[in-house]
Amino acid sequence: DAGVTQSPTHLIKTRGQQVTLRCSPKSGHDTVSWYQQALGQGPQFIFQYYEEEERQRGNFPDRFSGHQFPNYSSELNVNALLLGDSALYLCASSSYSGGAYFGPGTRLTVL
Amino acid sequence: SQQGEEDPQALSIQEGENATMNCSYKTSINNLQWYRQNSGRGLVHLILIRSNEREKHSGRLRVTLDTSKKSSSLLITASRAADTASYFCATSFMGSGGSYIPTFGRGTSLIVHP
Numbered sequence: 001d002a003g004v005t006q007s008p009t010h011l012i013k014t015r016g017q018q019v020t021l022r023c024s025p026k027s028g029h030d031t032v033s034w035y036q037q038a039l040g041q042g043p044q045f046i047f048q049y050y051e052e053e054e055r056q057r058g059n060f061p062d063r064f065s066g067h068q069f070p071n072y073s074s075e076l077n078v079n080a081l082l083l084g085d086s087a088l089y090l091c092a093s094s095s096y097s098g099g100a101y102f103g104p105g106t107r108l109t110v111l
Numbered sequence: 112s113q114q115g116e117e118d119p120q121a122l123s124i125q126e127g128e129n130a131t132m133n134c135s136y137k138t139s140i141n142n143l144q145w146y147r148q149n150s151g152r153g154l155v156h157l158i159l160i161r162s163n164e165r166e167k168h169s170g171r172l173r174v175t176l177d178t179s180k181k182s183s184s185l186l187i188t189a190s191r192a193a194d195t196a197s198y199f200c201a202t203s204f205m206g207s208g209g210s211y212i213p214t215f216g217r218g219t220s221l222i223v224h225p
Contacts, residue, residue, distance in 0.1 A: 092154075
C-alpha cells in the first residue's frame with residue numbers, strides 16, 4: 001500500500017501564474033481533502049471531493065478549484081497566484097467517518 | 112469555530128521524560144485525531160479516538176478524551192529525541208455537505224533534548 005502520494009514535491013511559480021497539484025489517495029479511500037498550511041500554522045481546510053464532486057468547501061476564494069477523477073485521484077488548481085499562496089499544500093484521503101491520512105505535501109513558493 | 116486548540120504551544124523536555132499535550136474544542140465531535148508533523152513535512156496519523164471512547168493506547172502513546180469538558184490529551188511516555196516534532200489535534204464534525212471534516216489547531220511544538 002503506497003499510502004497517499006502527492007506531486008510535485010516542490011514548486012516555484014511567479015505571481016499571476018497558475019498551478020496544478022496532484023494527489024493519489026490511499027488504497028480503499030474514496031474521499032480526498034485539500035489543506036493549505038502556512039509556516040507556523042495548522043492546516044486550513046480548502047475543500048473535499050467525493051464521487052467526483054466538491055462536497056464541502058472552506059473559506060478560500062474561487063481561485064482555488066479542484067477535480068476528482070474516477071480513480072479517486074484529485075487535482076488542486078490555483079489561478080492568479082499571489083505571494084500569500086506560498087505554503088505547504090496537503091492532500092488527505094479518507095473513507096466515511098474514518099481517519100484522514102495525509103500525503104507528504106507539495107511546497108509551493110510564489111515569487 | 113470547531114477548531115481544536117492545543118496547549119502548550121511549545122514544550123521542551125529531556126529524553127526519557129513524559130510529554131503531555133492538551134487539546135480543547137468547542138462543539139460536539141464525531142471523533143478526534145492526533146497527528147505528528149516533522150519539519151513542515153506531511154502529517155503522520157497517530158491515533159483516532161471516537162466520541163464514545165475515553166482512552167486509547169498505541170505503543171508509547173496514550174490519548175484520553177473527555178467529551179464533557181470538550182478536551183483531549185496526548186501523553187508520550189519515555190520520550191526520545193526522534194519524538195521532536197509538531198503535534199496537532201484534529202476534531203471531526205459533520206459538515207453541511209454531509210461529510211466529516213477534520214479541522215486543526217495551531218499545534219504543539221515538542222523538542223526532546225538527548
